[in-house]
Amino acid sequence: MKKITVFAIILILGLIVCTNNKASAQDEAKGFSITPFFREVVLSENSRVEKFELEVVNSRDFPAVFRISALDFGSLNETSGVAFAGSQDLNSKYNLASWISLERDAIVLAPGEKQIVRGTVENKEVLSPGGHYAAVVFKMENDGNDAMSNVDLRPSVASLIFVRKMGGEIYGLNLKEHSIARSFWGLPTAVRLRFQNTGNVHLSPRGTVKVADMLGREVRRGIINEESSLILPETFRVFPTNLRNFVIAFIPGMYNIAIDYRYDGEEGFMTQQQQIFVVPMAFNIFFLIVVSIIGVYFGIRYKLKSNAKTNKHKKYQKN
DSSP: OOOEEEEEEEOOGGGGGOOOOSOOOTTGGGTEEEEOSEEEEEEOSSOSEEEEEEEEEEOSSSOEEEEEEEEEEEEOSTTSOEEETTOTTOOGGGBOGGGEEESOSEEEEOTTOEEEEEEEEEOOTTSOSEEEEEEEEEEESOOSOTTTOSEEEEEEEEEEEEEEEOSSOOOOEEEEEEEEEOSTTOOOOEEEEEEEEOSSSOBOEEEEEEEEOTTOOEEEEEETTTTOOOBOTTOEEEEEEEOEEOSOOOOOEEEEEEEEEEETTOOSOEEEEEEEEEOOHHHHHHHHHHHHHHHHHHHHHHHHHHHHHHHHHHHHHHO
16 A cells, blocks of 8 residues: 655744744654754845744764655735645735755754754845745655654654835734623623734834723733734734733722733834623632621620520519
């Protein structure tokens, strides 16, 4: 029976939108890795080319053969998924693979060996200003188990290249909608924010979500995009934001939720607000304690009166 070759792109999906250039542990279990996993390249108006380097390490105990290629990618969904070339969801005007030149199309790594692969991004006139995106994919041609299975799972590892071409970038960030997670009449525990990048270059949302009581006290706060994730051009992305206690809320009434947001590089904040009715847990506990005390007080008082009447009745019967 013929072996089925499965092209498995091993990607930590959340990392397509990270600004961290450190090595990823994306494929330690598979025995090889690439550094950096995310690389940003800036093309100035006057530069003709920009070079980059990638390091590949083989941690397995047998030689590894890799085929190297560049593939365009974009945003597949609103939760950081990746769409590679050929997907109907891929916006071709942000493609990059055609402008990437790699010094080699294959490498062989001995056990424990690491090699540097160099690439070049060409700044041609037809490459429009703004963001362009591609992945340099290292596909393993041998996995050491060829004779053991009818299914040949040949994994791949990739480094994502984010290019920013200067001279016509457009930045725009809109908060299209938000939803609040909370129990009945309780304080919000999280806010789900759905942002849209209306520009032509990737950007990173920043900001805070604040919950204030009727006295103006800030009782809960959340940080938007603590992972420094990115939104690709003309796409949407959802950012769940957890809210942490700031001070104890105990006053029931109308609470104000203020969402202040911007993108990296923008100084001013945009704001959306919403008011909700809240009965804090602290108030509920206090109310139950007071009701319990009152109930115990009147219960004891009733018992004392009842005993007094009983004793009076017994005394009357004796006389």
